[in-house]
Amino acid sequence: MYSSGSGGSNMAAAPTSVVVLDRGNNTTCTINLHGATVVSWRVNNQEQLFVSKQAVFDGKKAIRGGIPFVFPQFGSWNYGPQHGFARVIRWHVEKSPERLPSGDIEAMFCIVDNEVTRSMWNFPFRLSYRLILREKELHFNIGVYNVGKDVTFSFNLLLHTYFKVPDVRRCQITGLQGCTFVDKVTRDGAMYQEVRDVVTINEYTDRVYQNTPQEHIITNVVSNRKMRIQKYNFPDTVVWNPWVEKAREIQDFGDDEYPNMICVEAGHVSAPVILLPGTAFEASEILQVM
Ligand code: TA6
Numbered sequence: 001m002y003s004s005g006s007g008g009s010n011m012a013a014a015p016t017s018v019v020v021l022d023r024g025n026n027t028t029c030t031i032n033l034h035g036a037t038v039v040s041w042r043v044n045n046q047e048q049l050f051v052s053k054q055a056v057f058d059g060k061k062a063i064r065g066g067i068p069f070v071f072p073q074f075g076s077w078n079y080g081p082q083h084g085f086a087r088v089i090r091w092h093v094e095k096s097p098e099r100l101p102s103g104d105i106e107a108m109f110c111i112v113d114n115e116v117t118r119s120m121w122n123f124p125f126r127l128s129y130r131l132i133l134r135e136k137e138l139h140f141n142i143g144v145y146n147v148g149k150d151v152t153f154s155f156n157l158l159l160h161t162y163f164k165v166p167d168v169r170r171c172q173i174t175g176l177q178g179c180t181f182v183d184k185v186t187r188d189g190a191m192y193q194e195v196r197d198v199v200t201i202n203e204y205t206d207r208v209y210q211n212t213p214q215e216h217i218i219t220n221v222v223s224n225r226k227m228r229i230q231k232y233n234f235p236d237t238v239v240w241n242p243w244v245e246k247a248r249e250i251q252d253f254g255d256d257e258y259p260n261m262i263c264v265e266a267g268h269v270s271a272p273v274i275l276l277p278g279t280a281f282e283a284s285e286i287l288q289v290m
Helices: 115-120 243-249
Strands: 018-024 027-032 037-043 092-099 105-112 125-133 137-146 153-159 162-164 180-183 191-193 205-209 215-218 227-232 236-241 261-275 280-289
Touching: 018 092, 018 105, 018 125, 027 105, 027 125, 137 153, 137 261, 153 280, 215 261, 227 261, 261 280
Parallel strands: none
Antiparallel strands: 018 027, 027 037, 092 105, 105 125, 125 137, 137 280, 153 261, 162 261, 180 191, 180 205, 205 236, 215 227, 227 280, 236 261
16 A cells, blocks of 8 residues: 655645555554655554654655664775665566465565666665564565676675554563674774663663674563564674764754654674676564564
8 A cells, every 4th residue: 555645743844745554453554665664563453663853854864763674784885875866766676565375465666776776886786674563473585696707796785673662671682692783883993892671761872782692572662562573694783772962962852752762773884795797685583572
């Protein structure tokens, strides 16, 4: 189902196309074609994702919240915008929402290289993004194709997921104990090791955990339930909360919003993916409300 409109809470916006997967039972997933950003995932009418009240939908910058698609660069980039171009360009609908025999809803989105992307990153590629909405799960399957014949390219890939939480100070994240991480808060570029069995957030946090396990659980998400993250071919996990000081600095983020979100992001960012001509890279993630 297509509808024009912002696909987010801020209605005063330039119309962009929005695709809605509706499984029934007030279980839906809404994708804004600007960046193929998932801007809403409702399970039994409970919104699982955080979108800032100050998010803009003018098609000019990344949507602040939901699940921005980070490619081909994670972090600052000399050749283009921070976190790459995928989250700020318009995607195509490769397959409109369709009910599968299982009752789940599937849709596919894609981008291919064009003069805009080549002006920043001069490689021929195709990026395919398949979403499946299940009863209490959202599945993401990503394919990156090097459609060239003679040039190898490398890239980062990450799903920058903003989970909605009643109070981030009550959340616990499992599966990070023993992992090394880069702490982008200290910016000393040093490697640290996580000693806690569960990671909690009580200050400005911006960490890239490396070679993390396939599964994380976040406690005390919406309705005090748990969110299970399973990831495949995403070796890294980024944990971010801007806290007070950074929240004030981010224009499209409310000063009082940081307690109500936590970013736990599956990605391939510590080392780039190196893709030979004519080959593909696939990664997937499953989010499950427990
Ligand atoms: O994923 C964490 C992070 O890399 C932080 O360093 C912070 O910059 C955040 O992404 C948001 O970045 P953005 O470009 O969307 O403001």
